[in-house]
Amino acid sequence: MPHRTYILNILTLLMMVSLSCSDAIKDKEPAEKELPNIVLLMSDDHGWDEVGYNGHPFVKTPVLDEMAATGLRFDRFYSGHSNCSPTRGSFLTGRHPNRYGTFTPGWSIRPEEITVADVLKEAGYKSAHFGKWHLGPVKKESPTNPGAMGFDEWLSHDNFFEMDPVLSRNGGRPQKIKGEGSEVIIDEAIKFIERTTQEGGPFMVVVWFGSPHEPYSALPQDLALYDLLPDSLAEKEVGLTSNTTGEKVTRPLRAVLRERYAEITAMDRSIGKLRTYLEESGNKKNTIVWFCGDNGTPKSAARTGMTLRGQKGGLYEGGVRVPGILEWPSRIKQPISTSAVSVTTDILPTLAGVTGQSLPQRPIDGIDLAPIFDDPTQKRDKPLFFWMFESRKIFHDASEPYIDPRLQEGTTPLAKKMAGKYTRNFRNFKYNEISPRDFAGMRSVMKDDYKLVIDEKYQSDEIVELYHIQNDPGEVKNLADHYPDVVHDMRTELRNWQKSVLHSLTEKDY
Structure with missing residues (x-):
């Protein structure tokens, strides 16, 4: 009998090991002190209300809606500024962009700034930037290209881009890449994650989409989703850039929104592609995926969702309130939402906190949001400031x-x-x-x-x-x-x- 019991115990142990290995392949359980992988996503000129989960009457964003329903939804998330370049600086540095002269679009960051890529490099992260940069030229000799600001690799554009984007890889000569803009940079991000995972060590990927910044262009299947926008929208005309000439033109709002919303849906689908890859590769559980916008809705888009005052370029809610969602299944196990004020300057201090890194020895305007992961009722413990420097x-x-x-x-x-x-x-x-x-x-x-x-x-x-x-x-x-x-x-x-x-x-x- 003792021999029989011994055999049964061995078989039970083998079965448990087999099930454990199966679960590990499906989705690797992070070790207690294992550093999380990090994916930071930002849309371009994407207002707070232009997502399905915030009740927009037309825009279809099923992936972002799912993220909002399963992760942490920031109901009061703000861009660090009401324009793109300054917000991007705040995103990377945790500091208000006026501190280093990134006042408006077309003003670069300063080379001495310390970025989230610099901070995480100290923890052993390998990092890459894909998409819109807009903090200086991305060419190799620029002292403010992504590589100079801490990233190991980049495939980026000085400004925004549309279909078939022309991008520079690691500062080299710009090359056209065929495809829908959002999917192109997501595919590149996935390739980087694959390489980095094989090499070992944690990764940080920053993806800054060119969508839905005007001028708009989209795939036929995405445009078809918005063929039935109300005829009343055609009664108003708005100014935007012509894809043909690059000059300003005036077009009916209905036609413009059809293209804009199609771009948002295409971007949403590309985010879904990345999330699917993370799950299938076993990386989802211990990867932080953080999505936000860079400023409010521009004038050319008009506002068709929640009524917020103002627009891009101003400090009322319509200019600085943007979508914000964070997923991290190993830490955020249940869907939660918070009304705490949060902002792009909080990204660096939050990631420094969760990876055990010290903050740069200089004024930091953001705060560590990690306590909200456990208690979403917490309030911001310091004021949040905005300033349109003249x-x-x-x-x-x-x-x-x-x-x-x-x-x-x-x-x-x-x-x-x-x-x-x-x-x-x-x-x-x-x-x-x-x-x-x-x-x-x-x-x-x-x-x-x-x-x-x-x-x-x-x-x-x-x-x-x-x-x-x-x-x-x-x-x-x-x-x-x-x-x-x-x-x-x-x-x-x-x-x-x-x-x-x-x-x-x-x-x-x-």
Whole structure:
């Protein structure tokens, strides 16, 4: 009998080992201290309401809807700025872009900035960037290309791109790649993940889509999904870029939205392709997949979803509130949502926290959001600031360049023609002395449930608005006269923060 019991125990043990191996192949269980893989996704000119899960009446985003239903949904996620280049800087550095002179599109980052790729490299991560860069040229000699900013590999564009994108691989000569733009860069991301996984060690992939930035182009099957948009949308015309000439044209809104929404759906499908790959390769459980937009809906798209005030280029909700979703099955095991204020500057400190890395020794504007993973009712413990620095009033063509202008010349062509050409150049200037006039410009601060907006153009009167943003997301009822003490305290905090930003701009952080 003891011999028989011994045989049964051996068989049971073998069966358990077999089942364990089967589960490991299906989806590898991370070791207790295993570092997570990281995939960071960002759409281009994609407003908060332009996803199905936020109740849009037309846009079809089944993959993002599933992510929102199974992961962490940020109901109040913001871009670090109301335009693309500045937000991309905030995404990489955890710092407001005014600290390093990335004021508007076409202004580069500074080479001394420390990015999330730099931070994670210290933890052994291999990283890659795919898609839109827009923080300087991506060519090899640029001091602000993705490689110079910490990435091991890149296949990127100086600005935005459409179908059959022309991209530079690791700074080489731009090459056209046939295919739908979002799928092209997702396919490249998958190839990188495959190589990195085989080599061992964790990976970070940053994918910045060119969609749904205008001018729009889409596949026939995606366009067909939006053939039945309401005829009433055809009554309004909007201006945008012609895919044929690169010049501005005027077209019926219905036709424009049909193409825009088709681009969003194609991007959504490419995200689904990546998620499927992560699951089939056994990487899904311990991979953070974080998606967000880079600014609010542009004027050319109009708003057809939730009524938010303003649009891209302004600091009302319509300009800076964007979709935000995070998946990490090994940590976030149940679907949750949070109304805590969160922003692209939070990405670096959050990832530094979950990987055990120290923050750069300089002012960081973002916070670690990891506590929200366990308790989504937590509130942000520091104010969130926005500022449209009036760079055109401070700098001019004779200002001292921060980077040799020859190194700021772009090489990757795009559909939109500006200044007589189809490529983009960048700029960044020295800033040596703080002046009282430099505090002007539209600015905003969020604290608790309040949002203060100060709209002050250069050397002109200011407009002060206070909103209870949780109860009034449309920013309709100005409460400034009702709560003067709240306005005073928030203004003081905003002014002190601006002083810190201008101090950084003078290069004191380096």
